[in-house]
Amino acid sequence: MQSVHTDIIQFSGSHYQFGLFQAEKLKNSPIRTHRRALLSKRWRNFLVDEAEVKAAFQTFSPAIWEEIQGLSDGLDMSWNDAIREFGGYYYEYGRSGCSIHTKKDFLVRNYDNAPDSYEGRYVLYAPSDTGYASAGPSMQITGRTDGINEKGLTMGYNFVNRKKSGDGFICNMIGRFILENCATVEEAIQLLRDIPHRNTFSYVLLDPSGKKRIVEVSPRHFFVREGSSCTNHFDALTEENRYRSDESMERLQKIEAKQQAIYSPYEAFRMLNDVDQGIFSEKYGAWAGTLHTALYIPSELSAWIALGGDRQPFVFSFRKWLQGDKLHATKVKGRINATNTFINQ
Template identity: 30%
Template sequence: MDLWWRAISEDRPGPKWAALFEELWPAYRTWWLREGEDARPTYRESLRALETHMPEILPLYEELCALAGGGDLAARFLSLYRPPPYLSGCSQAIWPGREPVLVRNYDYDPRSFEGIVLHTGWQGRTVMGTSDGLWGLVDGVNDAGLAVSLTFGGRRVVGDGFGVPLILRYVLQTCTTAEEAGRALVRIPTHMSYNVTVLDRKRNFLTALMAPDRATLLTHAAVATNHQERVEWDAHARMTATVERERFLLQRLTLHVEPEDKFISAFLRRPIYSTAFDRGFGTLYTAVYRPRLGEMELRWPRATWPLTLNAFAEGARRIVMPEPQPHAS
């Protein structure tokens, strides 16, 4: 299986982003309407939610809507407010060395993945990360030295809130420290349960356990997989081996000290690395963030792609993914 990646940079929303929208909108439109148009919020509801919870990025949202053609449905989609539910796997951890790093595996369906690293200078803030929802992010870093990443929280509850990729975009656009990010994550509603880990340039970190039906809990956890304080969805936990992955990473962080590269390399092996691509939970990439240095590194079993905030180079990569293994997790 081949996975194509692109690295795209644009200081202000313009023709590159508009071309991405034109390319990806048909698939996103199908996904957005899969439960019917009436199941999605109106434009007025979406705009009001953004005005209430993320007013700082409202001008950016309006600029993107204009580039997308100004249509009602596209504007509703770009708000990422109360989107259709979706599931992922993922593991993430903070290696607390001399130069702390945030490492994560993104486990998801390759057929629903953009494969884009987006580098932007929107609203005067430089941000680099893995794109989702055309302007949201599933992980990323900003020029203030703040890195952030998400994992699915392992709960079926769907509620009134935003898709978490837009929440991560908001954090990176408006926050400079883990403390500021924590306040934003507590305040902004999410439509499903997610664990969001944040690391700043001063080595401060936190993991926010977000949910649509209960208050966000800020923790000092250095590891997050696909449950929160306890397993609440047994079938999903078994299928994704969330407890086993959490235990494996915690042991590597607490039972013995190992070099950074050895810790990162563990993300490319079982039980952290998954080849369950046919079930939508295969590891599409490993990302390594060094927020103080403004560095992002993508890794696969046979390839590495380093990227930096200050010397970002556009390009494309063809990644050959490993064959799925029977009953792999």
């Protein structure tokens, strides 16, 4: 078993200031060492056309472009290196699992991946220049794996396929765009329709009205459907699925069978987080072990998170945070049954 933790990052201010703030925290962090090693091993996956990436950011989020500028200045990085490392464009995404279940009043998800891909950063950010405040775990520093924003819109995504990839943004940056720019499920659907996609993913959306949708997206196709549960295969765009989806289908069947007895957010959390329920995964060596279980309640603007299985969630009110009640906690601790640990340690 490995002891792991997520650092809680809290900030209010402009995007450029936020970039500088994060740069200061990253200067002596093991995260930077790991990312430099990754860049050196897989440099071809990080090649970017600066003009193309800038044009895409100017269309979808000029403010996050400023955040990357702050990271570049604060870390004394070349601009091209900063775009490659923090831009979320062209980057090759590794295989992963993930399970999501929604009802009209909550979204709960298991984020499954390899421990040495996980940054261990939970970010609460309230922009002073433009965009909605949001809370959620980070990926590639600027991106988000899931989260909730001040309007109560919550999102998570599930990997489906990385073959036949296209030019475009990857899942975590798209998640950030959704949280910062969209107030409703319909607005998020439109953004997902407009944005260029690098890989093939399902995006699961829920807002305070109780509207929930699953959006199946690839670089070639787009489909919106109703549904309550989602794993790592498409129900509609089946031609985009991997050759073998047996394990994903089995997890989905387990969720669908158990959801009939789920009446509360806590019961849903236990369904995904308890190891003996069969949905939580310990396949860490196959890029498919559960790293965190997160739950969001839009009507309350509350967020839950736990690291590893059979854990009690860390619960906080995002609404109170927005009102100025900052979190006193600096870390969320947990344990995973793996040989590797998170890259923040």
